[in-house]
Amino acid sequence: MPAPKPLSFPPGKTLPEELSNVMKQIETYGVVYPEGYYQMLLKKYSKEGVLYPHILMILGKPRISNHFYYSHVPKxxxxxxxxxxxxxxxxxxLIRDGFPREKITAFDINWASINLGFDMYRDRQEIHDLFTVSDTFPFGPEEFDLVYSASVLQVITEDEELRxxxxxAWTALTPGGILFGSTFGLVEGAISSPNEWGPPRVMLREQLTSSLTGAGFTCLDIVQRYRVPHYIPNSNNKCVFQFCAKKPA
Ligand SMILES: C[S@@+](CC[C@H](N)C(=O)[O-])C[C@H]1O[C@@H](n2cnc3c(N)ncnc32)[C@H](O)[C@@H]1O
Structure with missing residues (x-):
């Protein structure tokens, strides 16, 4: 599957500035950048584009840490x-927090953002083996006890792909396994049309609920955590929903 076209940076946000901010943030984890590294990355991503600019803008501030279910994740x-x-x-x-690396699998449908992560953290050699990329879902039934889904539902445009x-996720979980994650949502009101900076899918709480229950999940917990950045149009009506759902045992 070809990678989707990179989205634009929102008004007032630029690649040079965001790249510089992210590098400063990631240096706090002890990553050291060689001379000229910023210029090299700026040239590379000016040419290639950044698939999800918002993900670059929040790189180095992992969302999993403030998920309400995270403290229950068994290590x-x-x-x-x-x-x-x-x-x-x-x-x-997860690795920094002591979750065993051999129990972690990371999957995506393209390498674009994974490679951005390797460029920023300079750790391709150390963790490359944890990542799998494929057009189709490569895992069998009941391979995982936990599935984490952060900011993915919101980028899936087609209803069938969402299903x-x-x-x-349901098939890959063991009975009793947990799906947890987050997605952009609407506090109330009508669905606004997609725009070039915001995510293509913003769901009402009821829509998220029916998507999860429709897939067979039970014991849903959906928490509205915060409003979204001002540069997303009509952002005062949008929020982030964190969710947690169980595959029946
Ligand atoms: C906005 S990014 C979020 C990335 C990451 N979870 C995070 O929180 O930083 C959305 C990611 O979902 C991936 N994605 C979109 N549709 C997908 C699908 N059907 N299966 C797996 N990954 C998908 C995209 O390639 C992209 O890397």
């Missing part, structure tokens, strides 16, 4: 799939 047991892993920010946080995505 001793359970295999975890980061489904739609993007840059791998959340995978690195497939959730069906894959």
């Amino acid at each position: 001793e047991t359970g295999r975890l799939l980061d489904y739609g892993c993007g840059t791998g920010d959340n995978v690195r946080q 497939n995505y959730l069906a894959n």
